[in-house]
Amino acid sequence: MPGKNLSVISICGSLRSGSYNGIVQRALPALAPEGLMVRPAPSFSQFPLYNADVQAASGFPAAVNVLADAIRAADGVIIVSPEYNFSIPGGLKNAIDWVSRLPNQPFAGRPIALQSASPGPLGGARVQYDLRRAMVFLDAFVLNKPEIFIGSCASKLDEKTGEIKDETTRNLIKQQLAAFATFIDRVAVKA
Amino acid sequence: MADKQLDVLVICGSLRKGSYNAALARSLPALAPSGMTLRAAPSFAGLAVYNYDEHQASGIPQVALAWADAIRAADGVIIVSPEYNWSIPGGLKNAIDWASRLKDQDQPFAGKPVALQSAATGLLGGSRMQYHLRQSLTSIDALMFPRPEVIVTFAAKKFDAATLELTDQPTRDMIKLQLAGFEKFARMVAAKG
Numbered sequence: 476m477p478g479k480n481l482s483v484i485s486i487c488g489s490l491r492s493g494s495y496n497g498i499v500q501r502a503l504p505a506l507a508p509e510g511l512m513v514r515p516a517p518s519f520s521q522f523p524l525y526n527a528d529v530q531a532a533s534g535f536p537a538a539v540n541v542l543a544d545a546i547r548a549a550d551g552v553i554i555v556s557p558e559y560n561f562s563i564p565g566g567l568k569n570a571i572d573w574v575s576r577l578p579n580q581p582f583a584g585r586p587i588a589l590q591s592a593s594p595g596p597l598g599g600a601r602v603q604y605d606l607r608r609a610m611v612f613l614d615a616f617v618l619n620k621p622e623i624f625i626g627s628c629a630s631k632l633d634e635k636t637g638e639i640k641d642e643t644t645r646n647l648i649k650q651q652l653a654a655f656a657t658f659i660d661r662v663a664v665k666a
Numbered sequence: 667m668a669d670k671q672l673d674v675l676v677i678c679g680s681l682r683k684g685s686y687n688a689a690l691a692r693s694l695p696a697l698a699p700s701g702m703t704l705r706a707a708p709s710f711a712g713l714a715v716y717n718y719d720e721h722q723a724s725g726i727p728q729v730a731l732a733w734a735d736a737i738r739a740a741d742g743v744i745i746v747s748p749e750y751n752w753s754i755p756g757g758l759k760n761a762i763d764w765a766s767r768l769k770d771q772d773q774p775f776a777g778k779p780v781a782l783q784s785a786a787t788g789l790l791g792g793s794r795m796q797y798h799l800r801q802s803l804t805s806i807d808a809l810m811f812p813r814p815e816v817i818v819t820f821a822a823k824k825f826d827a828a829t830l831e832l833t834d835q836p837t838r839d840m841i842k843l844q845l846a847g848f849e850k851f852a853r854m855v856a857a858k859g
Binding site: 489490491492493494505519520521522525526527528529559560562563564565566567568569570571572573575588601605608609611612613 | 667680681682683684685710711713716717718719720750751752753754755756757758759761762763764768777794798801802803804805806
């Protein structure tokens with residue numbers, strides 16, 4: 476059982492203000508169990524595309540360090556992302572690529588949970604499996620189950636009110652967040 | 667057959683000047699069959715991270731349009747890319763994401779023959795990146811060339827440390843085989859319109 480207050484951050488893979496995945500991200504705090512605080516991560520929207528020459532000449536952009544610091548300070552990270560072209564959105568992958576180059580790489584040993592929403596029937600499953608693979612290299616601990624694939628999301632998420640209308644989806648997210656809190660307790664590096 | 671020259675575009679997934687993959691891309695013209703002309707794609711370096719709101723407000727950036735135009739104009743595309751964190755470099759994927767948002771009739775990858783190559787210093791040679799790229803380009807209906815695959819493992823041993831010239835003969839032979847196969851593949855696709 477989670478015995479202390481846990482603070483996790485959520486990263487949304489879409490930058491669109493009306494994003495379905497943004498709706499899910501904003502719904503998380505209300506669905507989290509007691510003792511699990513969820514707040515949004517700093518944005519990666521202004522990251523330049525990764526170039527090792529730029530890194531060598533100018534170091535890491537300030538925004539990259541801000542995101543990496545937030546990941547390091549968090550007890551866990553929830554990534555909520557759409558699927559772009561059957562895989563990870565380039566912008567999100569670029570953010571991961573930048574922070575992966577830092578010393579004290581922030582995802583190492585970090586508990587991660589994945590969620591995705593899409594209007595199609597698979598609900599973004601392919602982005603999640605590609606993210607899982609990248610997270611293996613980064614030595615993150617990715618929660619196995621329950622998985623959250625919000626398929627046919629246009630009927631489940633209310634774009635006007637920003638609410639998750641679908642009770643089944645809300646319950647599944649509650650279950651995942653509870654499982655994530657337990658998982659964090661189990662895998663957290665003991666101080 | 668008096669075929670016209672096959673015009674093939676080469677996209678490099680790394681923006682680093684000293685990149686092994688850029689070096690691999692530069693090695694291709696010398697290894698290509700006589701009927702194939704290779705040219706480097708315009709850079710995607712200045713592209714912003716994809717944001718649908720910006721897309722709606724300002725349209726698709728010039729850099730992405732020029733990149734897509736070059737792909738559309740080519741008879742085939744060869745993507746030569748490193749693997750970042752066991753997958754596609756975010757910058758390259760972001761360029762694909764931008765290009766995929768063009769109108770249906772302007773989709774640059776639809777029906778386009780595409781071959782993949784990768785180099786990495788490790789023993790898997792960037793293969794994980796290639797399989798993700800195959801999956802992603804399937805979504806935008808590219809015609810993926812099956813094999814031979816070009817997966818350059820232990821890249822530091824296969825390029826000259828000073829000149830970055832590709833010196834490993836078996837690798838050069840494999841690239842020749844792939845390019846010859848890709849020429850046939852691309853011509854077959856072109857013949858069927």
